[in-house]
Amino acid sequence: MTITRKALHRRSFLRGMGAAVGLPFLDAMVPAMAFGNAWAAKPPLRMAFAYVPNGIVMEQWNPGYEGCLAELPRILKTMEPHRDDILMLGNLTHNTGRALLDGAGDHGRCSGSYLTGIQVKKTTVDIRAGVSCDQIVATHLADRTRFPSLEVGMEDARQAGDCDSGYSCAYTNNLAWKTETQPLPPILNPRALFERLFGNGVILSPETRARQADYRRSILDFVNEDTRKLEASLGPTDRRKLDEYLSSIREVERQIERAEKTNAQIDPHMEKPYGVPADFAEHFRLMSDMITIAFQADLTRVVTFLMTREGTSRPYRELGISDGHHPCTHHQGKPELIEKVTRINTYHATQMAGWVARLKSIQEGDRRLLDNMMLVYGAGLSDGNRHLHEDLPTMVIGNAGGTIKTGRRVVYRKETPMCNLHLSMMERMGVHMEHFGDSTGQLSFADLA
Amino acid sequence: MQLHGEAKRVLGIVFDSDLGNGVDAALALALLYRLQGKGEARLISSSTTWSNLSSAAFADVLARFYAGPPPTGASAHFQRPLPPIGMAGDGNVDGDTAVLKAVIEKKTADGMPVYPCGIHKLNDTAEPAALIRNSLTAQFDANCVVVLAGPATNLVQVMDLPGVPGLIKRKVKLLVMAAGAYPDGPVDFRVKAGVAAAKRLLAEWPTPIVAVGTEVGDALPFPGSTIENGFDWAPDHPIVDAYRAFQPMPYDAAAPSMAAVLYAVRPDGYFKLSPPGTIAVLDDGRTRFTPAADGRHRYLVIDPAQKEKVIRTYTDLVSG
Numbered sequence: 001m002t003i004t005r006k007a008l009h010r011r012s013f014l015r016g017m018g019a020a021v022g023l024p025f026l027d028a029m030v031p032a033m034a035f036g037n038a039w040a041a042k043p044p045l046r047m048a049f050a051y052v053p054n055g056i057v058m059e060q061w062n063p064g065y066e067g068c069l070a071e072l073p074r075i076l077k078t079m080e081p082h083r084d085d086i087l088m089l090g091n092l093t094h095n096t097g098r099a100l101l102d103g104a105g106d107h108g109r110c111s112g113s114y115l116t117g118i119q120v121k122k123t124t125v126d127i128r129a130g131v132s133c134d135q136i137v138a139t140h141l142a143d144r145t146r147f148p149s150l151e152v153g154m155e156d157a158r159q160a161g162d163c164d165s166g167y168s169c170a171y172t173n174n175l176a177w178k179t180e181t182q183p184l185p186p187i188l189n190p191r192a193l194f195e196r197l198f199g200n201g202v203i204l205s206p207e208t209r210a211r212q213a214d215y216r217r218s219i220l221d222f223v224n225e226d227t228r229k230l231e232a233s234l235g236p237t238d239r240r241k242l243d244e245y246l247s248s249i250r251e252v253e254r255q256i257e258r259a260e261k262t263n264a265q266i267d268p269h270m271e272k273p274y275g276v277p278a279d280f281a282e283h284f285r286l287m288s289d290m291i292t293i294a295f296q297a298d299l300t301r302v303v304t305f306l307m308t309r310e311g312t313s314r315p316y317r318e319l320g321i322s323d324g325h326h327p328c329t330h331h332q333g334k335p336e337l338i339e340k341v342t343r344i345n346t347y348h349a350t351q352m353a354g355w356v357a358r359l360k361s362i363q364e365g366d367r368r369l370l371d372n373m374m375l376v377y378g379a380g381l382s383d384g385n386r387h388l389h390e391d392l393p394t395m396v397i398g399n400a401g402g403t404i405k406t407g408r409r410v411v412y413r414k415e416t417p418m419c420n421l422h423l424s425m426m427e428r429m430g431v432h433m434e435h436f437g438d439s440t441g442q443l444s445f446a447d448l449a
Numbered sequence: 450m451q452l453h454g455e456a457k458r459v460l461g462i463v464f465d466s467d468l469g470n471g472v473d474a475a476l477a478l479a480l481l482y483r484l485q486g487k488g489e490a491r492l493i494s495s496s497t498t499w500s501n502l503s504s505a506a507f508a509d510v511l512a513r514f515y516a517g518p519p520p521t522g523a524s525a526h527f528q529r530p531l532p533p534i535g536m537a538g539d540g541n542v543d544g545d546t547a548v549l550k551a552v553i554e555k556k557t558a559d560g561m562p563v564y565p566c567g568i569h570k571l572n573d574t575a576e577p578a579a580l581i582r583n584s585l586t587a588q589f590d591a592n593c594v595v596v597l598a599g600p601a602t603n604l605v606q607v608m609d610l611p612g613v614p615g616l617i618k619r620k621v622k623l624l625v626m627a628a629g630a631y632p633d634g635p636v637d638f639r640v641k642a643g644v645a646a647a648k649r650l651l652a653e654w655p656t657p658i659v660a661v662g663t664e665v666g667d668a669l670p671f672p673g674s675t676i677e678n679g680f681d682w683a684p685d686h687p688i689v690d691a692y693r694a695f696q697p698m699p700y701d702a703a704a705p706s707m708a709a710v711l712y713a714v715r716p717d718g719y720f721k722l723s724p725p726g727t728i729a730v731l732d733d734g735r736t737r738f739t740p741a742a743d744g745r746h747r748y749l750v751i752d753p754a755q756k757e758k759v760i761r762t763y764t765d766l767v768s769g
Contacts, residue, residue, distance in 0.1 A: 090572070091572060093583075095579075095583040095586060096586075098583075098586075098587065099587070100586050100587045101587060101588075101589065119586075331526070332523060332526050332527070333522070333523040333524075333525065333526035334523075385526055386526070386527070386528075386529060388529070388530070390530075411572045412572060413571060413572050413574055413575055413576045414533035414572070414573070414574065414575035414576075414580070415533060415535075415575040415576060415579045415580045415583055416576065416579065417579060434611075435611045438579075438582070438583075440576065440578065440579050440610060
């Protein structure tokens, strides 16, 4: 039998004027010879880190048991439907986040060291950390995707100034470090992220965008011709997948437009930049949806997501909490403040749960998108009141293509370096290193798979 | 040089021992906690070379005993947790000694443990190499002494971590090891339990080493009479229970590890030192000292004039 079927390239784009829309994983991308060949048909593995600041109320995070996950504590209650997809890790420590003779500044240190494993230099001028594990992987995969990595945030991208007791804002406001002196600032603005993912690289100014608002079309309109051509060549399953995918992009676009319109009507002096939703959940949803699309279309395989910056004093008025997050965490045992922090922690986890549900709903080959991911959700401090750097709240969501056994809580020995997790994740992403940061070895295979 | 207005830098001590395998290491740890109470030293890392959970639990009992009752109420939220206890291996080595049982299994009239303990399973302990390495990273340069009162296995693992030999060289000014017999003598069980590790430690440890031989421990024992009479103030005391369990009373316990701790914290006024040289470990576990002008090893020598003072220091501090 002669096989003539020609596969669609994995990195195909729908192109149009100023637009390039990547495609999700379609059956048409699997070479005919590869059907039944697991390797050739294998979707890529992705690595992401979603970071929350100021520690967690650990009594409401850690289940009081090890092994198979059952009932989850209050903060993670909304994660319960996803417990089979979660691996909770205990006792991971970032020693380099500790003072180590450098005095105050745990917030600056813990975020700076979170993915670098380095004791960052205490300075506001000549910053120095280390290459973060996500960037080591990004460099390794640089030629495989349109973007080696994406850095996403939701609050503050200042790169200068003192954000914590002599530590530069570069440490609190970035997770990804390309070199030891070059952090990669996160994109905060949904429009900017959208245009980065689907545009031609030119980000319009708010004024220009506002002028165009009345007559602008969807980015999908620009790629209409390519879309029609592609649809004609696809089978019904792929057509449905493509339609769902393009609809999700259109929905994101609508939400961005809505946020821009809403912002235009409110106080122009508010601190939120143009187009950034004032509502945390709405902002989170937009950014996480775009990360999802970026993974779906294999635009990148490496993402860092700084939900809010370390040390943030953001109030959560949507929860009726007008005190800043950071001051609340120094609760000194006062129940009313502990309650507020718990509610903030729960709110963050709830957003994550919504994202996980969406990642689970997307099919990719014969698996779900989440199954081809390692999404770490965690913080650089455990107890924010005492600034503890041990037993960091850490969960891995997704089973990394079946190489991580989820649905469990594994508690390691005390002082086990967080960098051991980074080393294990890098290995799964195809980067073998003998050590990283202060690692003492990979988390043992028996524990993870 | 201490700068004007700068707080005195308290000496950091890393204590790695075969706790519970005899009573010597427990006495040394008690001495160390008392010196810490006087502000002369700070125990920055406590670990056991024995892969036995009860040994780690004993270390935890001592840490809690000397720290006093934990604060309650609002002040509990200011209290930093006690440092973890390091333990070699996976804790599966059986053979709890009478010393360990006497402390860990001691119960009140209503069946509760007499001594609070936070170690019940492997992940209540720390992997010792990471623990010791991490503790060193928080020390001022040349402001730390490592006291080894057990086989060298843990310390050799520390040296194997990337970058750690340089860290040791920078942070540690001295290793004091209670092992061997000098200038030569019979086999010491602590050396024999890890001959290869002892050889590597003596060959590669990047700081000067002072060894405390069994001859010092035998000549400067901790008096059993102090156990009988010196602890009336404490209805339950883990050191007393451990001491009584080790051998039938009355006896005086050989205490080389106490000498090691005392020398580490108070290097002047109690002991003499040999000239420099090199300690070799023989395959059968014996040690042999060879003088050499450029040697990095020395051993502790008893100063007969200070013998009473040394023992009085032991008893005053440990029973105080």
